[in-house]
Amino acid sequence: MNNLSDIFITGPSFNQSGVCGPILRSLPEWFGIEASTLEYINCTDTQPTFVAHVNKQVAGFLTLKKHNTKSWEIYVMGVYPKYHRQGIGAKLIKSAEDFLRAGSCKYLQVKTLGPSHKDINYAKTRKFYLSQDYIPLEEFTELWDPASPCLLLVKKL
Numbered sequence: 311m312n313n314l315s316d317i318f319i320t321g322p323s324f325n326q327s328g329v330c331g332p333i334l335r336s337l338p339e340w341f342g343i344e345a346s347t348l349e350y351i352n353c354t355d356t357q358p359t360f361v362a363h364v365n366k367q368v369a370g371f372l373t374l375k376k377h378n379t380k381s382w383e384i385y386v387m388g389v390y391p392k393y394h395r396q397g398i399g400a401k402l403i404k405s406a407e408d409f410l411r412a413g414s415c416k417y418l419q420v421k422t423l424g425p426s427h428k429d430i431n432y433a434k435t436r437k438f439y440l441s442q443d444y445i446p447l448e449e450f451t452e453l454w455d456p457a458s459p460c461l462l463l464v465k466k467l
Contacts, residue, residue: 315329315362315395316364316365317362317364317369317396317398317401318362318363319360319361319362319363319401319402319405320360320361320363321358321359321360321361321405322358322359322360322374322406322409323352323358323359323361323405324354324355324356324357324358324359325355326354326355326359326361326373327352327354327355328352329354329361329368329410330351330354330359330361330371330373330386330388331351331354333368333370333371333388333389333390334347334350334351334386334388335347336376336388336390336391337383337388337391339431340388340431340432340435341388344453350373350385350386353373353375353385353386353420354371354373354386356372357373357375357376357385357458358372358373358374358409359371359372359373359374360372360402360405360406360409362389362398362401362402364393364396364398367458368390369385369389369390369393369398370387370388370389370390370393370398370399370402371402372384372386372387372399372402372405372406373385373386373387374406374409374410376381377416377419378412379414380414380415380416380417381415381416381417381418381419382410382415382417382418383418383419383421384418384419384420385408386394386404387399387402387403389402399438399442400441403442406418407465407467408444410467411467415467416466416467417464417465417466417467418464418465418467419447419462419464419465420439420444420462420463421453421460421461421462421463422435422436422439422458422460422461422463423435423459423461424449424450424451424456424459424460424461425449425459426449426451426459427457427458427459436463439461439463440463442465443465444463444464444465445463445464445465446461446462446463447462447463447464448461448462449461449462450462
């Protein structure tokens, strides 16, 4: 396990698809729909992206999407499986939140698969965001499609 001081975050920057694509491809349990995965990869080129490094190796990333001056979204985040549960996701979120607080952002949101879908991997995702003080606001059964209920979580910055 790495010490949090071993984790170095760069960004926000753009044109990160070459770095972020392989991470998403290593996470088929979460990113198994090809069209969505391609959209996320392309987004890392055009939206502010933070990249986590451990011992000079890329470990994960987080990409933001601006909705308006007061509200942004964690649009996509991924961490290589070998780095899971080592504080990298938390450090990525902290970097993104600090960046947004320095601007005029008041709220950060994230969408994930809702609890009415019994996917064990997304249960871990929800638990992670709850541990980062995100609050479940509402589960939408029609936002994506009925088989993929969307849980919207928010945090006041």
